[in-house]
Amino acid sequence: MDLKLDNKRVLMTGATGGIGREICKAFLMENAKIFNFYRERNKMESLVSWLNDQGISTDKLHGCSVNLSDQDSVEDGFKKMMSEFGGIDIYVNVVGKAVESPFLLGNSDDWEKAQEINLKPAVLLSRLVIKPMMLARSGSIVFISSIVAWRFGRGVVPYATAKAALNRFAETLAFEVGQKGIRVNLVCPGMIDTKMAESIKQKHSDFLEYHSALGRIGKPKEIAPAVLFLASDATSSYMTGQKIVVDGGVSL
């Protein structure tokens, strides 16, 4: 099926990470244009090498360094993106980090850290991307959340709370901007084999494999198809405010 993503202008965060790079690769393979907000140039260079090693052209991959918790830095990055691409069709927010912190041993820093990276970039960037999308009366936003927003979550209360807030943010935002032609959806992964999940995997892999209907942890490339499905009007034009759960049946 043609996803009709040819030359679509995609703003991404987190394309340098395990799940993000597979999403980036999938969009490039559909001939979309990506602008990624990265924090370290060397990580962006590694992403380019990783793609080129697989024969994927990176001519359509652009980006700049942005501090995603800082409004001015996000606004500067967005201006650069708009001047290079001349507009935006799709925004995919992947950035996130599981802050492991047993509640009674934690402090307010854990809450701030969890919100800063799992919620704040989505809020700051949504405010910016929605304006040009409203003018175009078209746009698709996809947030990467997590099944911990409503299931499991021992030792990750601040992270789970931030992801739950992200889910409700997406749902209510979808209602507010739907009549302007903008769709807002979520992809909620279960345990996926990336750097972020390493320590949880070491501690709980037996438990997770046992609870997964498919009996295994997920691969990063298994998230991208759900993101492209929600990003594309060709496949999901009548879907908004929804979440696709990609967890091998862990949350059943």
Ligand SMILES: NC(=O)c1ccc[n+]([C@@H]2O[C@H](COP(=O)([O-])OP(=O)(O)OC[C@H]3O[C@@H](n4cnc5c(N)ncnc54)[C@H](OP(=O)(O)O)[C@@H]3O)[C@@H](O)[C@H]2O)c1
């Ligand atoms: N892996 C899982 O089991 C799992 C499960 C459910 C949900 N998720 C969600 O999936 C998304 C991607 O996670 P992943 O597993 O791919 O993790 P990852 O490999 O660690 O990638 C995380 C991405 O976020 C960026 N990032 C992290 N902290 C940042 C900060 N303070 N400022 C700017 N960028 C920052 C990283 O940038 P650098 O490359 O510079 O480090 C990287 O691009 C996250 O939202 C995560 O919550 C993951």
